Amino acid sequence: MFLLCAVKVSDAVTEMMMAEFHHQEACQRINSILKFYTLWRFRYQVWPRMEEGAQQIFKNTGSVQDPINEDQSYPTLIQSVHTIKSFSARAVSRSHQRAEHILKNLQQEEEKRRLGREASIITAIPVAQEACYEPTCSPPPEQEEEDEENTTEHTPTHHMLQPPQAVFPACICAAVLPIVHLMEDGEVREDGVAVSAVAQQILWNCLIEDPALVLRHFLEKLTVSNRQVGLIMYFVRTPCEWGMDAISATLTFLWEVVGYVEGLFFKDLKQTMKKEQCEVKLLVTASMPGTKTLVVHGQNECDIPTQLPVHEDTQFEALLKECLEFFNIPEARSAHYFLMDKRWNLIHYSKTYVRDIYPFRRSVSPQLNLVHMLPEKGQELIQKQVFSRKLEEVGRVLFLISLTQHMPAVHKQSHVSLLQEDLLRLPSFPRTAIDAEFSLFNEQQGKELFGLDTLHKVLWIKLLEEMFLGMPSEYPWGDEMMLFLNVFNGALLLHPEDSSLLRQYTATAINTAVHFNHLFSLSGYQWILPTMLQVYADYESDPLLRQGIEFCCRQFYILHRKPFILQLFASVAPLLEFTTSTSTGLSKGVSAQCLFDLLVSLEGETQDALDALELVKAEKPLRSLDFCYGNEDLTFSISEAIKLCVTVVAYAPESFRSFLSSNMCLSSLQMLMVLEALVPCHLQKLKSNTVTMESASAARDEIAAIAALATSLQALLYSSEALTRPMTAPQMSCCDQGHKGGTTANHAMSGGVNTRDNLHLLEEGQGMPREELDERIAREEFRRPRESLLNICTEFYKHCGPRLKILQNVAGEPRVTALELLDIKSHMRLAEIAHALLKLAPYDTLTMESRGLRRYIMEMLPITDWSSEAVRPALILILKRLDRMFNKIHKMPTLRHYAPGLLNTITSFCLPVSVSCCAGAVVCTVDRRLLGTVLCSAASVGAVPSVLLRCFSVAFVKWTRL
Structure with missing residues (x-):
């Protein structure tokens, strides 16, 4: 009841x-x-x-429900053997073969019933349903008599009535x-x-x-989802105050139903939604042109509305300023006024783009109201509105992810191709994928909005991953690949400390590198590595983040080995920051120690703290994608990285801009900058390892490492003959222009700017004439590789000279003194490179204040043993060039305004050289006279103070006595 x-x-x-x-x-x-x-x-x-x-x-x-046969243990009742035989007896053919055939059929049916009873599970029988069956006794249907003479009586049998309904x-x-x-x-x-x-x-x-x-109750509730799209269409056409909230709530649920709808294709859905004019609310790929005009009404009904033009990059902030000026509202009261939609009665965030809210409609201009409101109330409404729109965007991305994941394999490639084309045609992509409302994160609901924004970025990464994996692996990518990978980079820059985003980012990057193997073996890593390296350098205090990036780079190295290392060096070279005396403020790039730490992490196995490999769809553990490596060992060392850089420079030493080496965009300048960062850190690590172990074997290992490094640097210098060539005359014409232009021609080019800032200025141009900009770029390309090479060799020579003497005592091997750090040819090559820079120095302030040239003159030349006649031509070459340079400066007064940097360098260099030469008594008469000439030339231009000049005079007198 x-x-x-x-x-x-x-x-x-x-x-x-x-x-x-x-x-x-x-x-x-x-x-x-x-x-x-x-x-x-x-x-x-x-x-x-x-x-x-x-x-x-x-x-x-x-x-x-239709009746279903539960199992084979309840077969329908069949007639008895006698009935079958009687039927057979009445048949036309009474042959023996007919009887055997029937008997065989009976045996097969009995065997089938036996197998069914054995396979059936008695506990699965619906006892409650079977208990309501009420078998009755009734005669079976009349059978047609084939033989009227021989009739048989029919035995009443039990048959089942229709089972009752539940x-x-x-x-x-x-x-x-x-x-x-x-x-x-x-x-x-x-x-x-x-x-x-x-x-x-x-x-x-x-x-x-x-x-x-x-589950009937839940399934009946799910049938309501059949009208979810219609609900969105209704609220789009019938605006109300809470309509946007209803749309966002519907979208957050709609994606769960899409996967269970058969025959739903992106192309058909796009066309249908476009006809219904609700494509923008349902699809993130909707490419609708923005409105061209807006009408804004004042706070009073008597105010005349203003019509404002709208461009593709117009934000509501600009419209608000124009409205405040039009309605004569003072700037002090501007915080109390907001723009609200007249139709929806929704407030607008000032940083939102107008084209993202109002699509173009013929002969229709959106109507806005300028509303006076308390700032606190306005900010609260703005937060709610931004949260609702962000939730709506999350629903649209989830909808597309679910649609892509459940797309049949036959149609998936065409689906992702259409998705890719739509995203590329979308003017707001990838801006909408990486937009973040920073100014609202510190408000009352800032944490919730920040979390939703993080989820938004994670979902965009998932969507692009699904799109990538659905495309053919040999897809001919061009520069458009950068647009999609910029979504990854932007998400990592915005939320690097979120572990879920970092985990998804790592897995997606590995999946993409595996899928597009050919692309990433050439240049694909250079689109994502700069961002990873910058984040790695900026968050040194976050061990989980750094460990995640180190693990990701380790997997990249496993996949592509040396191509990945080369792309890593090419990516980090423009970001490297070197410690200079003129650099001030916080570092904005990647330090040399940071790069060295990342390379050291590649030497061993890195722990997968985020369990990112769980999301990787490739076979695990990962293996090299290049068959040429085979079962080669995965070991990596800093010495191998240094040799790799030397190989690239030796291949094309004059490639100051990127060139194609093994189909990779590399340049010798990039490799020299990486060497400039790695060599000092490598030497310090060798020293710290020896100090920690305090054993003779550790000292011998360090000596062997220094010897190997010396061999690499000598090979580097042997292949750098192109760097000894002087700069051509047209590129040095700046001096003549400065000489003719008066005393202030070059005064604006002040010193004290580091190399990255100079490169930044070169990229922007700063409104220079084309010829002047080309000359500046040419001088930078001439100076930078030579400066790096001088820095590398000076650091190596300055560190390893005294260090070898200490290691000799620790290792107990006197033969260490025979180790030659740089041979005669290397010294001569360094002098020729410095000579080329000194030739340019009078014409370029940055070259005159070059850090590499200064270090070579001040730190390396004084500690070099000039006793050998074969080495002495290098010193004579430098001294002769200094004499000529001072004479040029003396003849050109305009150069004295920006020459004190190098002149002080020369002053600081000459004293230790003179003292060392005096103590060794090895300088010939020509060298003494040449050095004296340099001192007199420097004094003539005011470069040598009186105290130092007296010191040089005393030293010169000692030389003459010798």
């Missing part, structure tokens, strides 16, 4: 059941679950226990939901029975017996 009452008075029954399920007593809640199970077991016993014709009175509430109304099915909630109820009854245990057992029994009936 309770089941029948649930049909007529469902509200009362529902209220009664819910009161039982939420009762305070645990015993009562357990009894309510058992009562539900009792109703479940007797759902087939309703109509058999009612009077005849009861089905005509009550409405059929259950879902009519009575389980919808309000009873809805009780499944509170039972699911009771599975988390840990309270126990007096006898120790837990509510959760009873709920789990009852629900499990129901699911085994009839899962469709248990």
Whole structure:
């Protein structure tokens, strides 16, 4: 009766059941679950226990299902063997073959029944349903008599009537939901029975017996999703105050249903939504032109509205300023005014682009109101509006992800191709994918908005990953690949400390590198490595972030080995920052130590702290994608990296701009800058290892490493003959222009600017004439590689000279003194490179203040042993060039304004050289006279102070006596 009452008075029954399920007593809640199970077991016993014709009175509430054969243990009744034989006897053919054939059929049928009984599970038989069957005795249908003379009597057999229908109304099915909630109820009854245990057992029994009936309530609720798109269309066409919230809430649920809709294709959906004019609300790829004009009404009805033009990059902030000026509102009161949509009554965030909100409609201009409001109230409304729009964007991205994931394999490639084309045509891509409302993150709901923005970036990474993996691996990518990878870079820059985003970023980068193997073996890494390196350098205090990036780079190295290392060096070279005396402020690039730490992490296995490999779809553990490596060892060392840089420079030493080496964009300048960063750190690490171990074997290892490094640097100098060539005359014409232009011609070119700033100025041009800009770039390309090479060799020579003497005592090997750091040819090559820079110095202030030239003159020349006649020409070459340079400066007064940097350098150099030469008494008469000439020339231009000049005079007198 309770089941029948649930049909007529469902509200009362529902209220009664819910009161039982939420009762305070645990015993009562357990009894309510058992009562539900009792109703479940007797759902087939309703109509058999009612009077005849009861089905005509009550409405059929259950879902009519076709009868299903449960198993082979209940076959239909067949006729007996005698009946078959009698039928065979009445047949036309009474041959023996016919009887054998029938007997064979019977045996096969019996065997089939036996196998079915053995395979059937008796516990899976719906006993409650079978118990309501009422077999009756009735004659079978009349059979056509083939032989009127021989008739047989028919034995009455039992046959099954149509099984009764289950009575389980919808309000009873809805009780499944509170039972699911009771599975988390840990309270126990007096006898120790837990509510959760009873709920789990009852629900499990129901699911085994009839899962469709248990889930009917949820499936009926899901049918409402068939009209979700129509709901969005309704709110787009019928604006109301809470319509945007309804659209965003609908979109956050719609993506869960898309995967279960068959025959839904992106192309058809796009065309349909475009016809219905709601494409912008449903698809992130909607490329609608923005409105061209806006009409803004004042706060008073009598105010004349103003019509404002709108461009592609117009923000509401610019419109608000124009409106304040038009309506004569003072700037002091500007914080109290906001722009609101007249149709939707929604406030606009000032940093939002107008084209993202208002698409173009012919002969229609959006109407806005200039509203006066308290700033606190306005900011609160703006936060709610931005949160709603961000939630709407998240729903659209999830919708497209779900649609892509559930796309049949046959249509997936065409789907992702269309998706890629739409994103490339979208003017707001990738801006909308990496937009962030920074000014709102510190407000009242800033944490929630920040978390939603992080989720938004993670979902965009997932969407692009699905798109990449659906494309052919040999797709001919061009520069458009950078647009998609910029989404990855922007997400990492905005939320680097979020572990979920970092995990998704790492896995997506590895999946993309594996899928587009050919692209990333050539140049693909150079699109993502600069951002990773910059984040790695900026967040040195975050060990999880640094470990995640180190693990990602380690996997990249496993996949592509040396091509990855070369692209890593090419990416980090423009970002490197070197410690100089003129650099001030915080570092904005990647330090040499940071790069060295990253390379050291590649030498061993890095822990996958984020479990990123779980999201990688390739075979694990990862292996090299290039078959030429085979089973080669994965070991990596800093010495190998240095040799790799030397090889690139030796291949094309004059390639100051990028060239194609093995189809990779590299340049010798990039490799020299990397060497300039790695060599000092490598030497310090060798020293620290020896100091830590304090053993002779460690000292011998360091000596061997220094010898190997010396060999590499000598090979580097041997191949750098092109760097000894002087700069051509047209590129040095700046001096002549400065000489003719007066005393202030070059005064604006002040010193003290580091190399990265100069490169930045070269890129921007600063409004220079084309010829002057080309000359400046040419001088920079001439100076920078020579400066790096001088820095590298000076640092190596200055560090290893005294260090070898210490290692000799520790290792106990006197033969270490025979180790030659730089041979005669290397010294001569360095002098020729410095000579080329000194030739340019009078014409270029940056060259005159070059750090590499200064270090070579001040630090390397004084400690070099000039006793050998074969080495002395290098010193003579430098001194002669200094003499000529001072003479030029003396003849050109305009150069004195920016020459003190190098002149002080020369002054500081000459004293230690003179003292060392005097102590060794090895300088010939020509060298003494030449050095004296240099001193006199320097004094003539005011470069040598009187005190130092007296010191040089004393030293010169000592030389003449010798």
